[in-house]
Amino acid sequence: MRSAEGRGRTLDEAVDAALIELGETRRNVDVKVVREAPDETVVEVVVIDPSAPASEASAAPANGKAETVRALLEGLLKHMGVRATVQVRAGSDPITLDVSGRDLGALIGWRGETLRALQSVTNVMVGKHLNEGERVIVDVERYRQRREHTVREIALRAARQVKMTGDAITLDAMQAFERRAIHLALEGDPEVMSSSIGEEPERRVVVGPRKPSEQ
Amino acid sequence: MPGRSAAERIRKAIAVVNSAADGAGDEEITPTEIAEAIRDCLELPEIASIPNVRKYLGEALDATSDGMPADFVAMTLYAALGALQEGHSLN
Numbered sequence A: 001m002r003s004a005e006g007r008g009r010t011l012d013e014a015v016d017a018a019l020i021e022l023g024e025t026r027r028n029v030d031v032k033v034v035r036e037a038p039d040e041t042v043v044e045v046v047v048i049d050p051s052a053p054a055s056e057a058s059a060a061p062a063n064g065k066a067e068t069v070r071a072l073l074e075g076l077l078k079h080m081g082v083r084a085t086v087q088v089r090a091g092s093d094p095i096t097l098d099v100s101g102r103d104l105g106a107l108i109g110w111r112g113e114t115l116r117a118l119q120s121v122t123n124v125m126v127g128k129h130l131n132e133g134e135r136v137i138v139d140v141e142r143y144r145q146r147r148e149h150t151v152r153e154i155a156l157r158a159a160r161q162v163k164m165t166g167d168a169i170t171l172d173a174m175q176a177f178e179r180r181a182i183h184l185a186l187e188g189d190p191e192v193m194s195s196s197i198g199e200e201p202e203r204r205v206v207v208g209p210r211k212p213s214e215q
Numbered sequence B: 001m002p003g004r005s006a007a008e009r010i011r012k013a014i015a016v017v018n019s020a021a022d023g024a025g026d027e028e029i030t031p032t033e034i035a036e037a038i039r040d041c042l043e044l045p046e047i048a049s050i051p052n053v054r055k056y057l058g059e060a061l062d063a064t065s066d067g068m069p070a071d072f073v074a075m076t077l078y079a080a081l082g083a084l085q086e087g088h089s090l091n
Helices: A011-022 A052-059 A064-080 A110-129 A143-165 A176-186 B002-022 B031-042 B045-049 B053-065 B070-090
Strands: A003-008 A029-036 A041-047 A084-088 A096-101 A137-140 A169-173 A192-197 A204-209
Touching: A003 A011, A011 A029, A011 A041, A011 A143, A029 A143, A064 A084, A064 A096, A064 A110, A110 A137, A110 A143, A110 B002, A110 B070, A137 A143, A143 A169, A143 A176, A143 A192, A143 A204, A176 A192, A176 A204, A176 B002, B002 B031, B002 B045, B002 B053, B002 B070, B031 B053, B031 B070, B045 B053, B053 B070
Parallel strands: A096 A137
Antiparallel strands: A003 A041, A029 A041, A084 A096, A169 A204, A192 A204
8 A cells, every 4th residue: 555644834735745756646545644733734645546445355354244235236236237346345344335437427426416325225225134223335436435535634624724713614515424524533633623503405514613611 | 496496305304314324423313303304395285296206205204203214214215306306307
């Protein structure tokens, strides 16, 4: 797995420095903030290997449940006339199925709506193979993973701005999994806090300074 | 545009159900809230003229009150949304 450390005055500069070293674009990497100070930000950028699920899945011991679920989704896609391969993401909990192929934009749909519907149908289909409360996550061309990375970056940028100005920032309306990614990204930060306001589907995350009593 | 408001209401109900299924971690969605969002859709007079929309919404409401998994309710609401869009494209 290729990775590089990036340093810069801002998060963007640090990520760009690492991307130049790796010769990659933001679409293909995972960014982890190592240190964030007023004068310097250090990040670790790891390249997401698109072939990783296949090689890791085949190397991993066979998980009967995951394989059953994978085969069911593959069958569903076949009936839909979609030519795609389905792989179980290695080490994922809950079970995450990666769908890959050519021209799968229609499977993602507007703001991921079709992908979300596909996940609902898949969970209904495989429900009897799963334990109580267990669910399957479906990702197409790593759309969901990329969205999570993007919103995490937005969250970190918003947190930095809140620390500088002391004012709360309201982000754009997001889906539940995106809001959760933001809450998780900021939960360990002692200086900022996140909460959600509004009604679905216009529910938004507000990032603001943490009150002394909440620290 | 009447079709748009119906689609918006169904999308809102789907978002509430998905929020319960995905668990954003910042609130607890109750079945009552889901049922309310679906009833809001059923109140729209315009859905009466489009085949199957009311039927799917009714099934989603029944599934909610029967305690069916959120994914099942979501799937039924997606079916209602699909029927609505199909109905408008035929008209």
